[in-house]
Amino acid sequence: MTVRVVLVDDQTLVRTGFRLVLDEAGDIEVVGEAADGSQALDVVMRTRPDVVLMDVRMPGVDGIEATRRIRACAYPTKVIILTTFDLDEYVLAGLRAGASGFLLKDALAADLVSAVRVVAAGESVAAPSVTRRLIAHYLGSAPIRPAVAERLAVLTEREREVLILVARGLSNPEIAAALFLSESTVKTHLGRILAKLDLRDRVQAVILGYECGLVGADPPATR
Structure with a gap:
């Protein structure tokens, strides 16, 4: 094609x-x-x-x-x-x-x-x-929107960790290494995150990270 x-x-x-x-x-x-x-x-x-x-x-x-x-x-x-x-x-x-x-x-x-x-x-x-x-550039300059942040309540702890790293600009292999997961598992988590939050794609997940203040969060603990 x-x-x-x-x-x-x-x-x-x-x-x-x-x-x-x-x-x-x-x-x-x-x-x-x-x-x-x-x-x-x-x-x-x-x-x-x-x-x-x-x-x-x-x-x-x-x-x-x-x-x-x-x-x-x-x-x-x-x-x-x-x-x-x-x-x-x-x-x-x-x-x-x-x-x-x-x-x-x-x-x-x-x-x-x-x-x-x-x-x-x-x-x-x-x-x-x-x-x-x-x-x-945007960290600290854009106000956190509480109504948007409340959307994250539907995520599991692991999904939230993955979303934080997506918002920080990490690729799937980098996220897999940070959380000691396989790349396929990261893709599965990301797919569930997009579905639960009604996001079109990874880019919208990054934007949501700005709006929710996730980019200011502490790095997720690895297990």
């Missing part, structure tokens, strides 16, 4: 570089490009891609608003937010707008290809290094 992709970035060279990388993958086809959010919506409606690689800061309609509009369409196009370290403050807004994850603009070619495939398959992507920087 070929994954259809639209590239959205106001820099032509960036789009060209991404196109070259994705064209080499074999199972990914770039079906359109746009230089701003307004163009992006038109291209998406015309080409109906599986995934959009979306820059944030662009003239006119920015990437966050474009993501919100795309995700509101009937066609289930997924969006990956493209970010650099100095744009961390935009990532959370993009995720709240419905993006399925975020990726560094200077990511390795293999990581870019993998992210597109993972998101097209219905999963989410979140660069751990960016996740940790987001946590540092």
Whole structure:
């Protein structure tokens, strides 16, 4: 199955570089490009891609608003937010707008290809290094929402431990090592967490961690 992709970035060279990388993958086809959010919506409606690689800061309609509009369409196009370290403050807004994850603009070619495939398959992507920087940026600046925190009552102690580590930006292998669990067991716990909390994906779990104050919690004890 070929994954259809639209590239959205106001820099032509960036789009060209991404196109070259994705064209080499074999199972990914770039079906359109746009230089701003307004163009992006038109291209998406015309080409109906599986995934959009979306820059944030662009003239006119920015990437966050474009993501919100795309995700509101009937066609289930997924969006990956493209970010650099100095744009961390935009990532959370993009995720709240419905993006399925975020990726560094200077990511390795293999990581870019993998992210597109993972998101097209219905999963989410979140660069751990960016996740940790987001946590540092928002920790202490965003008020804890009690009504949101109360949702965690449905979790078991182990599920709460896993959620804390997810919120801190750890990958499944890192969580497995921290809690002395198998990676498959971590995946099972994460699946139950998403179901119990009615979360779309791992990225929404990270956002919930910010809102509940989990990122300020003490590290879970390992057993």
